[in-house]
Amino acid sequence: MTRLRDDVRTALQHGVAVYRDRPASLRWLQHHLDRLDEPLRLALAGKVKAGKSTLLNALVGEAIAATDAGECTRVVTWYVDGHAPSVTLHPRDGGPSRQLQIKRVDGALDIDLDGTRVEQVDRLMVTWPSAGLRTTTLIDTPGIASMSLDTADRASRFLTPDDAPTAADAVLYLMRHLHAGDVRFLESFHDRGVARAAPVNTIAVLSRADEIGAGRVDALMSARRIAARYRADDTLRGLCQTVVAVAGLLAFTARTLRQDEYTALAAIAALSQDELDLLLLSADRFTHPDETVGPPLEVRRALLDRFGVFGLRLSVSLLRTGCRDAPTLADQLVARSGLVELREVLATQFSERRDVLKARSALIALERVLTVDPQPGAAPLAAEVERILAATHDFAELRLLSDLRWRVVKLPREQAEEAERLLGGQGSAAAQRLGMDVGTEPPDLREAALAALRTWRRRAESPMAGRAQADAARTVVRSCEGVLAGLRS
């Protein structure tokens, strides 16, 4: 893996040398050279009110992005790990960036643009000391408003071409519960700007999952079922790696649960069933000024803000079934919110692939310079880019994965599923590729890998296979060889 990064670094440095007299291109290359060693950039994108900022806060474990019932995030905001908190404004016209005042309102950052109009801001850079940001830079994006009607937008609604350079290495696409037949179900994937989605670097999130099922305690089970259905949807498989259901508000609250909140919840859970049923019937009931049972009104109001109706019902039912202290409750809530699952998916899909995704971004950028600004000395560089792209098996894997998902290369369904798994579609560890349990012993893994290798070699050499199928089988064979090589060392 690091060899790939080194190769790409060398190519970029070579590019810097070739383009030393072209300031614009040089800046671009220098930028991507720096970016190669930065943490992975993960953008959160989706429609207005999909819950992007709430999920960002849940991932970080701190209320750093402001959230509101109305439309809230209006500027692309980057959250980067750093020693001291600071906010920098980068204007759109390329002028000098400025430091902004930091204020905290109710724990969340309140960023005052200091008279700059929203349209003039390219991005805000928030530096914040946080463990949650150490390996990943998070990018919060304004929601895609409504469907715009001009043709250019329509065209961009179709999948953005794979070779467009993007500012984010990976994308979390948040969507609310929609019907698969809904045009906006797919439309919600097509965004412009930072978060250009490509299937290899996108994970879809069924957000606000707690609102499904009228806030019943088993709502998240329904949400998981829906996410599973989305995962099986052919069109959606072509657009993202997988779909995960997450209740963002619940995840965030659970990660920041306070002892006083636990105490108040415990007091509510101790009420009689009839009192509880009435109290938790609706948001209005819970914060009714005449209500005498349970904690005082201000406490109830604060609880409702933090947990939502569903969070309250779930917490109370957990407390009544034997949850004894605040940490246990927090753990249970985090587990049920889907955040754990999302983190696992992020780890297998993005963190393990970090180098490949980074290298991909860098090579796309380099190729763009070579096309847009051709220079006499650039020919060997172009050859080098082509060599890396062709020689790096990881790219071949990503390409084939995307082709299989788009059904550009057609294999029988079981074969396609097996190929996707072997190519690392469910994570690139040996066990995940072979579809075995994580704890499986190396000899067993080896045996499975050898079996897969034999099968796919036979498929690659089958005279019945078309050229595309044979090529695909050869790529899978190489992945099997890679797994075997990894097990040997």
Next chain:
Amino acid sequence: MSVPEAIQLVEVATKATTAYQRPDLTARLGRTKERLADPAVRVLVVGEFKQGKSQLVNSLVSAPVCPVDDDIATSVVTVVRHADNPSVALVRDSDGNGTPERTQVALSELAAHVSEAGNPGNRAGLRHAEVGIPRSLLAGGLVLVDTPGVGGLGSAHGAATTAALAGADAVVMVSAAAQEYTRPEMDFLRAAVRMCPNVACVLTKTDLYPQWRRIAELDRGHLAAADVAADLIPVSSAVRQVALRTKSKSLNEESGFPVLIRYLREEVLARADQLDRRNTANDVLEVCAQLTTTLQAELTAQESPERAAALVAELERAQAAATRLKDRTARWQITLNDGVADLVADVEHDLRDRLRRITREGEELVDAADPALVWDQFSAWVHREVCVAASASFVRSTERARDLARRVAELFAEDGAIALPELVEMPRSDAPRVSTMNRPEIAPQGLGDRALAALRGGYMGGLMLFMPLSLIPAVAVAAPFAALGGALVLGRRQVRDERDRALQRRRSEAKGALRRHVDEVQFQVGKDSRDMLRTTQRTLRDHFTVLAEQVHTSMTASVVAAQRAVRSSEAERKTRIGDLKAELERVEHLSGRARALAGSS
């Protein structure tokens, strides 16, 4: 709406027309009675996917009549109406003849037939499901129509729903308190207020969202900005269900449902009721006017026989005028025929224009992307745009057809105001002077309804017909890249050239497929809307021709009566005058009752 008073009135009037031997008027009252016998007041429950439409219907009738699920949506229209015994029927179009085929099923089986799980995309081809349930709310004739949320309002399905608006008495727009109105929702609402006189917005799931008051405020702002005059009623089905279970009055108030029920009773039902009364009263008044004219003509002749000859001459002139009214060259006839011809041309042009725009945009899209990669999305886009265009064209032609009906009615009324000779009037009569023929008031709503009922059958059928007709994929477009495998053999440039050529080919094939599809749609939809307008024309022509004939018959009867009066002896004359006065009094009494019916509500 069942208005016993109205039915009674029509029955009395029918007795009168039978007694005066006017079968034409009897037939007319027969139609009025038929209209009263179908008391349905249709309330369409519409909204985006997963907003709680079915749950709202269930809470309204406090019974689980529409299946509710966290994920699976309703795929078939469910009609909930009053019945003395609970029953569920599936209605399917039978092949060939027009009568739909009905199958009775148990309520527990309904979910399997109307939800996406059991019947995805309405594969079973059901027209709708019908649930009958004994409820006082429905007993007044209220019929709740739960529409499928599948696909959302901006989709092809939504377009079909827009078209269905024309036949509804009221529309209830359902949106959850999770967020404010979206663009497609506002677009739908704007279309709804144009098509349907009574629109209400319901904000559901207020129990789940602490911020619902703010969302309600934002929504009211959107409604005001779009000039949509509709009430916004916040409700919570969850609270309502607990309220019903615990029989708690205060909780029920809190659920917001009493407000919604009051709206349905007072705004929707009462208004439909009032319309029924007014239409019935109008019909009866017209009939009375026809009878009165004949009676008064005879009375005038009987009372002053010396003037009878002149009177007959004048009546004959009026008769000639009435003859002209039913002539093909009457102004209203010409206006109607020309108007429909213009409308057909205009609607066709409008549709062609819309479809041409789709073709142009579609071609631009094809040029901007590789058809092989985006084909599914592209055909979905084409399908949706075409449906939206068809429904927009439908809304337009419906509106224009209504305008035309109004114009024709006005002309008919003007020319139908035939000058009559001065006739003897009843003393103590508070009726307006019948010196001219009573204006044949036709209630535009009633007429529009009738015309639209015809459209609904014809046009919606057409809409359904072309719905499954989606963009046929050109074989080569869907074929995998030819150049993909060649990458190893060919150099990069060659690959690129070959790829470009293949792409060009795919693009031109995609455009060809698009154009063929649009042509097909234009043919189908064009034919449907032409048929719809022809039906409108026929309906209007028949309606007014019958009216003209009634006037003519009345005039002929008047002439005959006046002539008879000249021949009668003095003694005969005396008794006849007494009789006529008594008869006129009776008819006048009937008109009085009709006026009372129209006035009361």
